[in-house]
Amino acid sequence: MAKLKLRNVVKRFGDVTVCNGVNLDVNDGQMVCLIGASGAGKSTLLRCINLLEHTEDGEIFLDGEDIAVPGLNPQAARKKIGMVFQNFNLFPHMTALENVMLAPRRVYKKSRTDIEVEVVSLFNRFGLADRMANYPDQLSGGQQQRVAIIRALAMRPEVILFDEITSALDPQLVGEVLDVLLQLKKQGMTMVLATHEMQFARQAADKICFLKDGEIIEEGPPDQIFDAPTQAATKEFLMRVRK
Amino acid sequence: MRKTEAAVLTRRTLFEQRQRRRSIVIATTSTVLVLVALIVLVPMTPGWEKVQKSFFNGPVLIKTFPKLIEAFKLNVMIFLWSAPMIAILGLLVALARNVKSPAMFPLRILGATFTDVFRGVPVILTVYLIGFGVPGLGLPRPWNSPYIWGSIALILTYSAYVAEIFRAGIDSVHPSQRAAALSLGLSERQVMREVVLPQAVRNVVPSQMNMLIALQKDVSLLSFIGPVEIFRQAGVFKSLMANFTPYVGAAIIFLLVTIPATRYADYLMERQSRERS
Numbered sequence: 001m002a003k004l005k006l007r008n009v010v011k012r013f014g015d016v017t018v019c020n021g022v023n024l025d026v027n028d029g030q031m032v033c034l035i036g037a038s039g040a041g042k043s044t045l046l047r048c049i050n051l052l053e054h055t056e057d058g059e060i061f062l063d064g065e066d067i068a069v070p071g072l073n074p075q076a077a078r079k080k081i082g083m084v085f086q087n088f089n090l091f092p093h094m095t096a097l098e099n100v101m102l103a104p105r106r107v108y109k110k111s112r113t114d115i116e117v118e119v120v121s122l123f124n125r126f127g128l129a130d131r132m133a134n135y136p137d138q139l140s141g142g143q144q145q146r147v148a149i150i151r152a153l154a155m156r157p158e159v160i161l162f163d164e165i166t167s168a169l170d171p172q173l174v175g176e177v178l179d180v181l182l183q184l185k186k187q188g189m190t191m192v193l194a195t196h197e198m199q200f201a202r203q204a205a206d207k208i209c210f211l212k213d214g215e216i217i218e219e220g221p222p223d224q225i226f227d228a229p230t231q232a233a234t235k236e237f238l239m240r241v242r243k
Numbered sequence: 244m245r246k247t248e249a250a251v252l253t254r255r256t257l258f259e260q261r262q263r264r265r266s267i268v269i270a271t272t273s274t275v276l277v278l279v280a281l282i283v284l285v286p287m288t289p290g291w292e293k294v295q296k297s298f299f300n301g302p303v304l305i306k307t308f309p310k311l312i313e314a315f316k317l318n319v320m321i322f323l324w325s326a327p328m329i330a331i332l333g334l335l336v337a338l339a340r341n342v343k344s345p346a347m348f349p350l351r352i353l354g355a356t357f358t359d360v361f362r363g364v365p366v367i368l369t370v371y372l373i374g375f376g377v378p379g380l381g382l383p384r385p386w387n388s389p390y391i392w393g394s395i396a397l398i399l400t401y402s403a404y405v406a407e408i409f410r411a412g413i414d415s416v417h418p419s420q421r422a423a424a425l426s427l428g429l430s431e432r433q434v435m436r437e438v439v440l441p442q443a444v445r446n447v448v449p450s451q452m453n454m455l456i457a458l459q460k461d462v463s464l465l466s467f468i469g470p471v472e473i474f475r476q477a478g479v480f481k482s483l484m485a486n487f488t489p490y491v492g493a494a495i496i497f498l499l500v501t502i503p504a505t506r507y508a509d510y511l512m513e514r515q516s517r518e519r520s
Binding site: 047050052074075078079081082083085087089090091092093102103106107148151152155 | 419420422423424425426427428429430433437438441442445
């Protein structure tokens, strides 16, 4: 059974339809990459999955349970679905460590000592042990983004959504963040990425979905999408990004 | 070492040195001219002698100054108990105006009405109406004290302004911060308390400093309903000595407090805009 299953998800902002009946299956441990031009609806789709946006219609199943029922408290689903943002969105008034500890402490009412070992080992694993006491503005973009990933991981999510997490980074910092994604994939984390890193998507993804005008118009394994796309729009998009 | 020496000699630094020297000369000359004009011309006016006697009278100032300082302590006291209450009430009103659940609709309306009313009425009117009106109900002591009701009038008025500043501070926190906090599974209330408010409060510290300075001055309005604070005390001296110098003395005392405070607020404001850039 699919870990995450979207059926006919519709999202509108006023008159503009941003997601126009999206269907998507993400299996346990899969890495799915959403590609497409800016404005195709990749980010909005991720925000819908995390229930940061109300969907107009359609179902979003997490382990077979519809989490997008209007009026349902979104907190339960968000505990299981982590999200990492393009601009990191670390809390500037807290140190890296406090950023990571905030949610486990407040949501699961755990004490600092309960989670300290786990959190510190996360910082160690991603090479940030010496940065825990720093405030976000004292960290490089790549470091901030890795802290943001640790912050999401500390809630032990079952799925993590990544919204163009390398787009705001200097080119030489992109690698260190993508390495983290590879590590997570090796551990079997279920992940959905909106990304412009075609090279990375091709190497690491289990499935590529091409979005245009709020619809997934083509999906498949990376080799098929990149080497033998069937849709004209996909071909055209790939031509443009390769240039 | 050699590097810095070379840097000093660039065209740019030479130009800037020249410019700096020029502006110092211009600023000094114009300041001296203005001062000379004031010192020489003002005493030449026909009424100067009278004005000097009744407004800038040395002996009167020396005689009344200690008593004015004494009276100013009451201003400080009223200020000290009003300011924390204003901060608390202002924050509560700001939060009340921010709630979204329909059950809290009355609270939101109440908050909006509160700010509309107390920002819309001149402070002195509020002071009169509450300071004279409520004790008129014949409450037992100490509840008929003008100190209490005068302070409450100030607290209500200033809370309305402070609430609006807090609200602007809450709005100034970028929505992506809320999104990040919500995505971690925090409740709306936790997001407000842990993520939005700490940043909002920090953002408005300089503006709130200005409110504190304004409050310090407006405490004097309570003199109209009884308490003998510095302005009232100066008025008493004016009547006793038929001389306005005590008012000048009072102004000096206010400036001694407000100028450093204003400078500090400006410093905070400047530091903040530097941090943001």
